[in-house]
Amino acid sequence: MTALNTGRSVAVIGSGAMGAGIAQVAAVAGYTVRLYDTRPEAVAKAIAGIASALEKLVAKERINAIDCASAVARLQAAVTLADVADAGMVVEAIVENLEAKRALFAQLEAIVAEDCILATNTSSISVTAIAAGLRLPGRVAGMHFFNPVPLMALCEVVSGLATDGAVAQAVYDTAAAWGKNPVHAKSTPGFIVNRVARPFYAEGWRLLNEQAADAATIDAVMREAGGFRMGPFELMDLIGHDVNFSVTQSVFNAYFGDPRFTPSVLQQEMVNAGFLGRKVGRGFYQYGDAAVAPQVQAEAPQPKPEYVSYTVEQGAALNVVGGAVVDALAARLRAVGIEIVQRRMPESIRQAGPHDDAPAFHCNGATVYLTDGRSATQRARDNNHSDTVLVDLALDYGSAKRIAVACADQCTPAAYHAVVGLLQAAGFTVTRLDDVPGMAVMRTVAMLANEAADAVNQGVCNAAAADIAMQKGVNYPCGPLAWADAVGIEHIVRVLANLANSYGEDRYRVSPLLRRKQASGGRFHD
CATH class of the missing domain: 3.40.50.720 (NAD(P)-binding Rossmann-like Domain)
Known part of the structure; x- marks a missing residue:
């Protein structure tokens, strides 16, 4: 036929x-x-x-x-x-x-x-x-x-x-x-799109509930760093909070209360208040001729640090250490004329076992890492280095307008401001998030990839279909499994495992298929 x-x-x-x-x-x-x-x-x-x-x-x-x-x-x-x-x-x-x-x-x-x-x-x-x-x-x-x-x-x-x-x-x-x-x-409940998309909203609600930032700031980070056409809150305003909440409840109930799909109490309050979004003139944003756009958080200008270095592992080429994500950020810094001194991790430290010293940027005493699902405060404690600052994931560090950062509670203002000045010198608008595990774009992408991997693992669809569905059905800038390939499956698994450790919730359990890909060194797409 x-x-x-x-x-x-x-x-x-x-x-x-x-x-x-x-x-x-x-x-x-x-x-x-x-x-x-x-x-x-x-x-x-x-x-x-x-x-x-x-x-x-x-x-x-x-x-x-x-x-x-x-x-x-x-x-x-x-x-x-x-x-x-x-x-x-x-x-x-x-x-x-x-x-x-x-x-x-x-x-x-x-x-x-x-x-x-x-x-x-x-x-x-x-x-x-x-x-x-x-x-x-x-x-x-x-x-x-x-x-x-x-x-x-x-x-x-x-x-x-x-x-x-x-x-x-x-x-x-x-x-x-x-x-x-x-x-x-x-x-199966939600088919592909309505199932895999749940973390886009759910992680936004968690970030808001934990006061990582206000809704407008989270939306700006997801758009201008993550490359999404709309942030979660403006998208839910467009859909209607009553409709979005109902779909979330339906998927949650259909999966017999799986915590991965738990609805948000905050969204229930929005529905109870009648703040349903565009169709009623009020949601997270005001709509109408008199509506005023909310202010998005951005850090005040800071001077560029005089010295920047980049730690790589002993014997590794600078352009491959840390994966494409960290290298892309380094390329952005160099493109605007910021000189980065290469440092190599001593062989004795590398052979000693797991470490957090590379890849990392250093400036004025601050050490800067890509988030791995731990809070900056926890990572500073684990590394015994107070002046720890984390950067969030971006779809394309070469063109992103905004980058999100978080600093450890122990971090000194001088060290933090040096990192802000460095990123501003590279042309980023720098937005500070409160120190929540996994930050905004990274935890959302990791959870989207996790859900897509589970859908593939359970035979709902194949990897190509999962990515096509999310790009063509909800206009994601990248298929979640292709994004996992780009970030590195090992890093995605690490983010999810650290989120699970931080929260102690089954919500962040790692898909068996991600674990399998990690163990084999495989990818979802060749």
Whole structure:
């Protein structure tokens, strides 16, 4: 079975935002679409809206007028369910309710041909449960699009326990024919995106709860250092805190209370207060003409230190020690003319066993490390070096506008200010976070990679699908597993293990697949 032939029509049941969007992409791809809703006026409104959207694309020269007219002509209103009897595929986009979906598919099974594929656009309900009780459950698959459908590239093709493999592949091929980036997924709570994305929000809430910084500052660090299009709090304001909290609760309950998915009490308070985000004019931010943008924390200017050195291991080349992450920061410093004196760790120290002396920058008595999941205060104690400062992860140290730092409670102001001056001289806006384990970008990326690795380990999807899903479904700047490869899987495991030690929570347990990759020296992508 391959992609649905354009000679067979597609039926879309439900004419809301998702249903209309699905109808639009199918019609533009050359398929006759029959759109059905229990409210005929809603169908008429949806078709008019699609026509208007396509005419705007013509005005922007995204499509030509002939293709626009042809696509609109392929949209037909179905007055009754019987009008979709000859469809080769039916895509359901009705209310997110299991019993309603089961009832609809039971009706459809008595109307359509036996070779008609039944697809559900559910975002959270088990495809296995939806298909249960049907005479031919093997022809039911998930076809989860993302809103707005015409713009979002991802389609999760979800197989329930009974889904026939050929059906899943046909849905995959059809989504690709519609111009989407499809990925295969197994029907488990949250599928890929809604499961793997939970740490992006959850770690933001933990940072806020522990007073690492205010919401606007955390958002700025995630955008301007992490490369995310939006920070967690502005994104939740856009989604709606009621919606986001409900999804988190659903995933948490579906996984029988796994602490990795624990909802935030702070978000519950936002919902209780009615501070739901953009749609009500107030969330973490104020919205409207009179809204004032909150101030983002940035350190005051400090002088550049006169002397900077970089410790590497004995016998190692400077450009490979510490991995690409630390080397990229060193390259940024050198690019602006900051001279870095290379120091090598004595062989006697290196052979003595695990150490924290390399790779590290040094200036005016301060030692600067990439965070490894410990707090700066703990690392200073472990190293017996009070003047310890940590830097957070950045997507690209060569172009990042901002960098986050944290210093040990024991650190002297002079040593800390020397580090700030060094990073400012390299062109960074420096933001200080309170000394929480793992900082902001690093702990979030580590947890995203951990969740993606667990999804792969449990057969929900493969590594390529996990990364495609997060980039195409929620616009992450990098797939979490590719990011783990870039940072170094050993370092990601170290961050997670140190977070687990710091908090004493199963929430930060390391995925067995990450442990396996660490032990083998393997990567997720070659």
